[in-house]
Amino acid sequence: MALIIDLKPSERVIIGSALITNDKTRTRLHIEGxxxxxxxxxxxxxxxxxxxxKKIYLFLQLMYLSDKPEDMHKDYFDLVGEIQNAAPTTAIFFMQINDMLMQEKYYNALKKARELIEHERELLANVA
Known part of the structure; x- marks a missing residue:
């Protein structure tokens, strides 16, 4: 079954390594593969x-779009270690994200990383 994406006027979408920009009208794409x-x-x-x-999210995004995501693992895990040392409450998020990462479920990891960013926002608000 094809994935259906409705694009708003001028909305952009990345498919594979291509950035696609919609024209001035709504468009519906049916994507298989x-x-x-x-x-x-x-x-x-x-x-x-x-x-x-947010840098974690960017790493995950780049891994998702990459042909060789494993090339970014070292830098990603180095940053994960730094964040967990500074904010141990992030560990539960990283356990889930890293599990998804190892299963190559990058899109799911991105969604969980959005929750991590919200957690970070709350931590920073409590410090300020």
């Missing part, structure tokens, strides 16, 4: 990764 797909709302630009947990 196993290419990674990210809607614009799920795409984080490097300039937006301004906190440690």
């Amino acid at each position: 196993a290419a990674p797909i990210l809607r614009e709302k799920d795409i984080m630009r490097e300039s937006e990764a301004d906190t440690p947990c």
Whole structure:
């Protein structure tokens, strides 16, 4: 069964390694196959990764879109260690994210990383 994506006017989506920008009208795409797909709302630009947990999200995004995600594992796990040392309450998130990562369920890991970012936001609000 095909994945159906409805795109708003001018909305962007990454399919595989291609960035696709919709025209000025709504569009419905029917996608078959196993290419990674990210809607614009799920795409984080490097300039937006301004906190440690947002950098985790960016790593996961890059792994999801990469042909060789394992090339990023060392840097990713180094950052995970730093974050867990500074904020031990993040461990539960990383247990789940890392399990998804090892199963190559990158999109699910991205969704869990959104929860991690929210947890980070709450931690930072309590410090301020």
